[in-house]
Amino acid sequence: MGDVLAFRDLTLGYDRHPAVHHLDGVVPEGALLAVCGPNGAGKSTLLKGIVGILPALAGRIECRVPEREVAYLPQAAEIDRTFPIEVFDLVSTGLWRRTGLFGGIGKADRARIEAAIAAVGLEGFEARPIGTLSGGQMQRTLFARLLLQEARLILLDEPFTALDAGTTADLIALIERWNGEGRTVLAVLHDMELVRDHFPQTLLLARETVGWGVTREVLTPANLIEARRMCEAWDDGAPACAPGSPAVERAA
């Protein structure tokens, strides 16, 4: 198995101010990688760069997985819960890439959607409008959709924020199942204990890389202090130091 992602002197940012600076490294296929760092370290920005929402200011991302095989779960705050859609229909959108936007849902697909809803413990919630769900139920719904996507590369931005221990444990079990199937998972996480227990590899980011490798070697007290120091010292108004470059280079 090769690498699914490679970052080549990557700089990402907003209005030409870098938020992720000179990132280099590769993510091997099948990795279970935590992306950690203080608030404002550039973690969400990195995921947005990988999915192509944000073009590179300099350097590049090589993504060896076609777009249809990449799944992305943004932070809960970025998801519009007022959209009038029921749990079943939202979960069914996990099949879009296979069925097409207007493709019908057959009997087999209905069974798969129901199985995904059951797998996240939401049986009986199929007809509930998503606006009436609790935060934990909403996150379970989004994981059910991810289950149907069967993506090779799964990007999760703070998937456990504000979830109780039971919901977190259930969703971690799903992540470990995906990883056991050979899928690559990158998750932005703030809970260092959870990372140490479940994520073998960690990228510690503070706009630049503080450490990247085996979790227990990266998440040392010295590295965590250094990450905080680097973020606090960062000048948000600093210009990017190289001219613009193409966005994500992606496998067809």
Ligand SMILES: Nc1ncnc2c1ncn2[C@@H]1O[C@H](COP(=O)(O)OP(=O)(O)OP(=O)(O)O)[C@@H](O)[C@H]1O
């Ligand atoms: N849309 C935007 N426009 C301008 N600046 C932005 C935008 N989004 C993020 N930033 C800035 O980029 C920097 C990195 O933000 P990012 O959201 O990637 O951090 P993070 O590590 O995910 O933080 P957190 O842990 O707080 O979610 C921050 O200084 C932030 O203010």
